[in-house]
């Protein structure tokens with residue numbers, strides 16, 4: 001029997017208790033009735049999608065948002081039942097849910113476990129309650145600690161903690177404190193991203209290119225750490241997490257042995273993924289598409305007819321050039337980099353023939369290292385990764 005192809009599922013839950021001040025994700029607060037209606041529609045989308053992917057086996061499911069843990073836990077059970085009905089899910093699939101420590105997880109965790117969730121991603125961001133307040137988070141560090149302990153008591157043995165550096169008012173010392181407190185808990189995985197200032201958010205108005213528009217109260221917010229301090233925070237994370245036995249396997253991700261996030265590794269290494277739910281993106285069968293982003297329109301789609309086509313909007317067929325660029329952009333985010341063997345297998349041509357000059361220049365500048373036929377970012381290359389990755393854009397069309 002032919003082996004099934006691997007598929008990753010991302011399921012979007014676009015609800016939050018309230019908007020964090022820095023966040024531009026597709027999420028909003030809304031009432032329980034609207035949430036229930038959305039979940040019904042999402043299940044219809046899942047059931048309608050399954051038959052299109054019969055030759056696939058689902059290796060990972062990532063329930064993200066938004067704040068999936070805002071929902072009644074039974075809604076997550078129903079959601080995963082629909083996934084299993086519609087798709088062939090591997091027995092050892094990694095099934096993650098993002099959970100916010102401010103959403104009363106105590107009673108929800110056993111139901112998640114029962115539903116088959118085997119990885120929990122807790123959004124902490126900082127161990128300083130002042131910093132959490134500046135971010136507009138709905139929880140304290142103590143709330144997080146309780147959730148973490150409940151999760152361990154419930155038997156969750158694969159936990160990620162999300163952290164954030166370069167927060168307004170944050171210092172290298174307070175970042176050290178956050179890292180230390182989290183390391184002491186020994187989570188299997190830590191994601192440590194730098195705060196990005198996005199347009200259209202409260203932080204964008206306070207700290208963006210054209211600050212000072214809008215709320216007067218924003219003027220009272222503390223300053224962002226400087227560039228050098230921000231860099232110092234990154235190095236500190238690398239050294240403290242390294243000393244504590246975490247392997248840095250991606251620019252912003254650290255894990256204990258065998259505990260890398262399979263879902264994200266798949267994404268960085270070119271796995272096919274299907275996004276389900278409002279605004280979710282997919283790249284599968286060489287096609288890239290994104291779901292409807294307007295919730296009212298999404299709710300009206302009739303999946304028994306042509307709803308899937310309407311849902312996916314414009315389907316973009318990826319050109320070979322785009323796939324090559326993406327192979328490099330995403331693959332080089334992994335610290336082990338990319339190999340010529342994988343490139344050749346994918347494109348039938350050596351990496352050297354396409355990127356030889358770029359690789360040589362970047363290696364001379366100390367931004368790339370080559371080991372045999374494998375290339376990867378150096379420490380310096382990670383520092384300026386946006387620049388390095390942009391060098392892999394190819395000229396011309398198609």
Ligand code: SF4
Nearest residue numbers: 016019020023065066
């Ligand atoms: S909880 Fe997450 S998705 Fe929701 S507003 Fe905050 S950062 Fe955005």
